[in-house]
Amino acid sequence: MIREAVKEDCINLAVLSLQVWLDTYAIEGIKTEYSKYVSTNFTEVCFLDILNNSNNRLLVCESNKVLQAFVLINFDSHFEGDDNGFEIEKLYVDKRFKAQGLGSKLLTEVESRYGPKFWLYTWVENKSNGFYKHLGFKHIGNINFDFNNQIIENNVYSYTSMKKSN
Helix, strand or coil, X not given: XXXXXXXXXXXXXXXXXXXXXXXXXXXXXXXXXXXXXXXXXXXXXXXXXHHHCCCEEEEXXXXXXXEEEEEEEECCCCCXXXXXXXXXXXXXXXXXXXXXXXXXXXXXXXXXXXXXXEEEEEECCCCHHHHHHHCCCXXXXXXXXXXXXXXXXXXEEEECCCCCCC
């Protein structure tokens, strides 16, 4: 079931975020800078703040009261102007539920509720690049971040409709 997140979800959202982030980025193991990052950015309070921000929407996918995945939308974030729509800030799927179509379902729900133009970015080494290309997202640029004096390169993707044309 996909639904809007509520405050009772925030602790689970924090833990799922921590898990997905570490599985994705801490590929050589746990380092102090990773621990500091996740322990300050993925907290119940951070997710409560997200829910209270009118520029954000957060949809969760759950089954039998188990959080499986979520998508965070930021209507205030734009890439190179408004033409690319709003940002999908996070699309996180628990590794136990990958390859079950949950990411696609969440993106389809985003389009249905909020419109067909959105963008996102993902680390160039992330396996999700293939997922977004498979769905028809277009590579439109790159964003680099300085993470503890290390440049992290990210691909930026845009999509204008999730609807399949015949």
